[in-house]
Amino acid sequence: MISPRVYAADYAYALRLGLRGLRNARDDSQYLGGDLAPVLLLPGVYEPWTFLRPLADRLHRLGHPVHVVRALGRNTRSIPVAAARAQRYLDEHDLRGVVLVAHSKGGLIGKHMMLVNDADGRIDRLVAIATPFGGSRYAHWMLDPSLRAFRPTDRTMAMLAANASVNARVTSIYGSVDTHIPEGCELPGAVNLEFPVQGHFRVLGDAGVLAAVDAAVAR
Numbered sequence: 001m002i003s004p005r006v007y008a009a010d011y012a013y014a015l016r017l018g019l020r021g022l023r024n025a026r027d028d029s030q031y032l033g034g035d036l037a038p039v040l041l042l043p044g045v046y047e048p049w050t051f052l053r054p055l056a057d058r059l060h061r062l063g064h065p066v067h068v069v070r071a072l073g074r075n076t077r078s079i080p081v082a083a084a085r086a087q088r089y090l091d092e093h094d095l096r097g098v099v100l101v102a103h104s105k106g107g108l109i110g111k112h113m114m115l116v117n118d119a120d121g122r123i124d125r126l127v128a129i130a131t132p133f134g135g136s137r138y139a140h141w142m143l144d145p146s147l148r149a150f151r152p153t154d155r156t157m158a159m160l161a162a163n164a165s166v167n168a169r170v171t172s173i174y175g176s177v178d179t180h181i182p183e184g185c186e187l188p189g190a191v192n193l194e195f196p197v198q199g200h201f202r203v204l205g206d207a208g209v210l211a212a213v214d215a216a217v218a219r
Helices: 004-021 047-059 079-093 103-118 136-142 155-162 207-218
Strands: 039-042 100-104 125-129 168-178 191-198
Touching: 004 047, 004 191, 039 047, 039 103, 047 207, 079 103, 079 155, 100 103, 100 136, 100 207, 103 125, 103 155, 103 168, 125 155, 125 207, 168 207, 191 207
Parallel strands: 039 100, 100 125, 125 168, 168 191
Antiparallel strands: none
């Protein structure tokens, strides 16, 4: 049983992260410079790209050009639609050797891209943080279709879970307790890294997690 204090701290952190991300929300061109592998950010459901601004700042300082897909909006569309839009961005900008860096639903979008959309082989690998690769049983109780889509029995979720052909190119990073994903985020065949963090959002601010993202992107 997860303590209510864990939920409260997790959502408070998410609120702070969202408010902090509003700074210069329209300016993502500042991240496009860099000589290392290009990074494409894929946020979670209800999350604009600015939710991952701390990751963008960090990876850009290391020398990676960081790209965002404004067409995702708040990321409430279905996984296949979102994956098609993100892939269109890679195709139109002729990006290659791309590292996808994702949170939550973004990791599912990334795996869908690798399995279905990336016909030209533009994507090198996926670094997914707190992604429900096996779905979440909590989704059965949700009324919003954007959240019910995470049911393990959903057609897209079942397809992604059943197909392991790209799993070796995935690094799944997650906390020891996830307030949204009781099943956990381990992905068979992937590099799985668990950290002693409680929360679906607080994992994004953990020093060990951030260092692991740096290393996985650099790999």
